[in-house]
Amino acid sequence: MEAMSDSRLEISVFLADxxxxxxxxxxxxxxxxxxxxxxxxxxxxxxxxxxxxRLCPDVAIIDIAMPKLDGIEVTRRISQSCxxxxxxxxxxxxxxxxxxxxxxxxxxxxLLKESAGREVVEAVQAVHAxxxxxxxRIADAVVEEYIRLRQSGPVESPLERxxxxxxxxxxxxxxxxxxxxIAEILSLSxxxxxxxxxxxxxxxxxxxxxxxxxxxxxxxLISLDD
Amino acid sequence: xxxxxxxxxxYQLSVTLGNTLDLCHEVATFMQxxxxxxxxxxxxxxxxxxxxxxxxxxxxxxxxxPIRQDVPLGFDLWRWLAEQGVIMPSGERHTRYAVPISFEGxxxxxxxxxxxxxxEKLQKEQQLVNxxxxxxxxxxxxxxxxQTLERQVAERTAAxxxxxxxxxxxxxxxxILREMDQAILAARSPEEIAEAAVKHIRKLIPSLGAGIAKxxxxxxxxxxxxxxxxxxxxxxxxxxxxxxxxxxxIAELRQGAINQVDDLQAMPSPLPEALQLLQAVGVxxxxxxxxxxxxxxxxALCIGAQEPAAFSEEHIEVASEIANSLAIALHQKQLFQExxxxxxxxRALAAQIDQIEQAERRRLAHELHDQIGQNLTALSIHxxxxxxxxxxxxAHRALPRLDDAITLVEEIAQRIRDVMAELHPAxxxxxxxxxxxxxxxxNFSQRTGIIAHVRGxxxxxxxxxxxxxxxxxIAQEVLTNVAKHAQATRVTITLEMKGEGACLMITDDGVGFxxxxxxxxxxxxxxxxxxxxxxxxAIGGRLSIHSAPGKGTQVVVEIGTTQT
Numbered sequence: 001m002e003a004m005s006d007s008r009l010e011i012s013v014f015l016a017d018x019x020x021x022x023x024x025x026x027x028x029x030x031x032x033x034x035x036x037x038x039x040x041x042x043x044x045x046x047x048x049x050x051x052x053x054r055l056c057p058d059v060a061i062i063d064i065a066m067p068k069l070d071g072i073e074v075t076r077r078i079s080q081s082c083x084x085x086x087x088x089x090x091x092x093x094x095x096x097x098x099x100x101x102x103x104x105x106x107x108x109x110x111l112l113k114e115s116a117g118r119e120v121v122e123a124v125q126a127v128h129a130x131x132x133x134x135x136x137r138i139a140d141a142v143v144e145e146y147i148r149l150r151q152s153g154p155v156e157s158p159l160e161r162x163x164x165x166x167x168x169x170x171x172x173x174x175x176x177x178x179x180x181x182i183a184e185i186l187s188l189s190x191x192x193x194x195x196x197x198x199x200x201x202x203x204x205x206x207x208x209x210x211x212x213x214x215x216x217x218x219x220x221l222i223s224l225d226d
Numbered sequence: 227x228x229x230x231x232x233x234x235x236x237y238q239l240s241v242t243l244g245n246t247l248d249l250c251h252e253v254a255t256f257m258q259x260x261x262x263x264x265x266x267x268x269x270x271x272x273x274x275x276x277x278x279x280x281x282x283x284x285x286x287x288x289x290x291x292p293i294r295q296d297v298p299l300g301f302d303l304w305r306w307l308a309e310q311g312v313i314m315p316s317g318e319r320h321t322r323y324a325v326p327i328s329f330e331g332x333x334x335x336x337x338x339x340x341x342x343x344x345x346e347k348l349q350k351e352q353q354l355v356n357x358x359x360x361x362x363x364x365x366x367x368x369x370x371x372x373q374t375l376e377r378q379v380a381e382r383t384a385a386x387x388x389x390x391x392x393x394x395x396x397x398x399x400x401x402i403l404r405e406m407d408q409a410i411l412a413a414r415s416p417e418e419i420a421e422a423a424v425k426h427i428r429k430l431i432p433s434l435g436a437g438i439a440k441x442x443x444x445x446x447x448x449x450x451x452x453x454x455x456x457x458x459x460x461x462x463x464x465x466x467x468x469x470x471x472x473x474x475x476i477a478e479l480r481q482g483a484i485n486q487v488d489d490l491q492a493m494p495s496p497l498p499e500a501l502q503l504l505q506a507v508g509v510x511x512x513x514x515x516x517x518x519x520x521x522x523x524x525x526a527l528c529i530g531a532q533e534p535a536a537f538s539e540e541h542i543e544v545a546s547e548i549a550n551s552l553a554i555a556l557h558q559k560q561l562f563q564e565x566x567x568x569x570x571x572x573r574a575l576a577a578q579i580d581q582i583e584q585a586e587r588r589r590l591a592h593e594l595h596d597q598i599g600q601n602l603t604a605l606s607i608h609x610x611x612x613x614x615x616x617x618x619x620x621a622h623r624a625l626p627r628l629d630d631a632i633t634l635v636e637e638i639a640q641r642i643r644d645v646m647a648e649l650h651p652a653x654x655x656x657x658x659x660x661x662x663x664x665x666x667x668x669n670f671s672q673r674t675g676i677i678a679h680v681r682g683x684x685x686x687x688x689x690x691x692x693x694x695x696x697x698x699x700i701a702q703e704v705l706t707n708v709a710k711h712a713q714a715t716r717v718t719i720t721l722e723m724k725g726e727g728a729c730l731m732i733t734d735d736g737v738g739f740x741x742x743x744x745x746x747x748x749x750x751x752x753x754x755x756x757x758x759x760x761x762x763x764a765i766g767g768r769l770s771i772h773s774a775p776g777k778g779t780q781v782v783v784e785i786g787t788t789q790t
Binding site for chain 2: 019021022025026028029032033065092093094095096097098101112113114115116117118120137144145160161163164165
């Protein structure tokens with residue numbers, strides 16, 4: 001299996017998947033194309049790492065969910081110990097979390113299993129050429145998500161960090177009530193009110209009353225007309 | 227004796243008599259006058275006693291012999307005097323006469339005189355004595371009235387004092403009973419109820435101590451719920467006492483009757499074991515009051531004393547009152563505990579069903595992934611393989627169909643992926659709650675247009691899988707509510723780790739609502755609140771909802787630091 005690495009035209013590929021059918025199928029598709037040679041296979045994560053480190057293939061196609069060691073971890077280790085090998089993750093999952101974790105671990109490609117037969121050639125060529133490759137269905141979703149995020153603008157209002165009670169107390173503090181008065185209004189002990197107050201100030205990273213008042217005006221909790 | 231002299235003395239008598247309310251003094255004044263002015267041989271003053279049964283001889287003149295002091299009313303006084311040898315049976319030289327002492331038609335006494343006056347003078351003397359007696363009578367009447375009044379005042383004062391004492395005791399009893407009832411109300415278990423009662427009994431009934439037992443007729447024992455501290459060496463709570471030998475006593479109690487024994491020592495030995503125990507702690511007399519629930523005997527309150535026959539009617543009355551409160555409280559607590567137990571059972575069952583459902587969902591999702599998913603992958607690859615090896619002659623006819631088939635497989639896979647995520651998102655198992663929430667929030671935003679944002683610490687340690695699943699399900703439910711009811715534009719999901727516990731907080735900027743409306747069951751159902759609460763409680767958590775009209779809504783689930 002090591003003979004073909006002489007030819008610079010052929011791209012050497014390693015397949016790691018616990019299902020033989022998948023490995024066989026992908027091997028057949030790739031080898032039929034003529035410009036790829038599958039130089040090794042593995043059915044679990046440990047075997048995959050050992051073989052890949054030994055063979056240093058151009059591209060490794062790794063199943064995300066494998067026995068013993070999952071595909072993400074395999075990818076992470078390969079990208080450290082064998083940086084010349086480009087990794088394509090093979091997965092049933094299409095969540096951005098799965099994709100993000102794969103890419104973060106060092107994968108260049110993310111291939112949905114059901115599209116693997118159709119896209120594997122294109123994917124291997126792309127990552128070998130130094131590009132990223134995401135299955136078409138995923139690419140669409142990722143772009144949509146990106147657009148949506150850009151449209152939604154600044155994501156969080158600092159007020160949302162506060163609990164209901166903290167918000168109530170903030171409102172009363174900026175209305176000029178003392179801790180004792182707030183305690184009276186909310187039927188709490190003044191000490192509890194103090195605790196809430198210091199916690200909300202910490203959460204908002206504001207450390208004096210004028211700062212709180214400014215913040216409250218900005219957030220529309222109080223208006224200057226009152 | 228001159229008439230002037232007599233009149234003067236009569237006048238003197240009239241002004242002297244009645245100056246005091248002292249009977250002896252008044253009588254003495256009168257008799258002195260009699261001795262000075264009338265000078266009879268003998269005189270005997272009898273006064274009717276208060277009961278008007280007898281005459282009492284209160285004063286004599288000229289009588290040297292000892293003489294009895296009283297005589298039945300209506301008795302012939304002369305005969306009575308003669309029988310005692312005071313006077314001759316019938317006097318020849320003696321003239322004797324009796325003067326009644328009466329006022330306003332009421333007789334107060336009789337004055338008997340023996341005189342030596344000649345008949346012609348006697349009439350005058352009698353007149354004089356009559357007049358003087360007329361002075362004495364109202365004085366006696368007055369003194370009698372006064373004495374009666376004085377006695378009444380004394381009696382009433384005593385009665386008042388007695389009733390005050392009774393009231394004080396009654397008030398004290400009520401106070402202690404109330405205190406006991408309050409303690410019973412605050413008690414959390416039958417044992418605590420019994421304990422509260424036992425503590426108060428000695429304040430109400432002087433005794434060695436009290437014990438409260440619950441009967442278990444199926445095994446023929448009484449189980450002690452509580453006893454006084456001083457008895458605990460022998461009679462500790464939880465002790466099982468056989469009822470063998472005391473069946474007649476139980477039969478009495480069953481009828482609602484109180485069992486009272488005045489002296490255990492007087493009972494035929496050997497005593498049944500239950501009574502031997504009482505004797506062992508030093509009890510001689512006891513009362514046992516049945517604790518009845520709807521005519522069924524469930525136990526007894528037993529109070530023992532070191533002295534024989536220590537219990538009065540009043541003690542029994544108080545003890546019955548206590549037993550009454552006890553029986554009601556024990557019944558109520560028993561029902562409450564039963565309801566609680568059933569509720570716990572139902573809740574545990576619901577939690578179990580929920581857990582089974584979650585496990586089943588997870589199993590199905592894995593099954594879909596491992597079987598269907600893999601097969602679809604294989605199918606897709608096979609189709610692609612066929613595509614690459616088609617001969618050019620057949621390719622033009624087969625290719626479009628093959629491509630359709632591959633697309634179909636991809637669509638099925640996508641559909642399976644959605645179903646899998648719905649059943650049990652793999653991301654939850656693979657990467658934990660926070661990534662799962664993030665993923666769900668993305669989907670939610672795409673679906674609803676509400677901006678959902680997830681905050682949390684990615685580096686925080688994972689929670690137990692069951693907790694993660696539960697919190698995820700609650701978040702899903704809350705977000706569904708936000709989409710349905712809140713009219714919100716943004717929602718923030720915050721996951722904070724606190725020690726071993728966690729806090730999930732979901733805040734929206736929607737229309738909010740009045741949280742008091744959640745008291746209505748149909749509102750709670752609308753929000754799926756009951757299920758969310760029970761899910762939270764099943765993992766040892768607490769769910770709270772904060773909202774106000776126009777101020778958005780915040781749902782908080784807190785998982786304790788010790789529970790998982």
